[in-house]
Amino acid sequence: MEDSFADCTSYTHEVISADVSGDLAYTVGYEHTAASVQGEPRRYTLRVTQLYRREDGEWKVFHRHADALQSTAG
Numbered sequence: 001m002e003d004s005f006a007d008c009t010s011y012t013h014e015v016i017s018a019d020v021s022g023d024l025a026y027t028v029g030y031e032h033t034a035a036s037v038q039g040e041p042r043r044y045t046l047r048v049t050q051l052y053r054r055e056d057g058e059w060k061v062f063h064r065h066a067d068a069l070q071s072t073a074g
Contacts, residue, residue, distance in 0.1 A: 013029055
């Protein structure tokens with residue numbers, strides 16, 4: 001849903017690991033975001049893996065996977 005995500009007030013991408021081999025590369029990291037989700041302010045962290053391919057001299061994402069981190073608070 002397009003209008004379920006709005007008003008992003010903070011975003012950082014923390015790279016944990018990255019490598020390049022020829023025309024392929026990857027990054028693994030955490031995306032920390034503060035935004036409104038379905039009208040409610042939220043803060044959350046996603047663990048994200050992205051795969052890149054060099055096309056005509058430019059890096060392009062050709063695959064992305066993200067999942068929410070489980071909370072360790074309790």
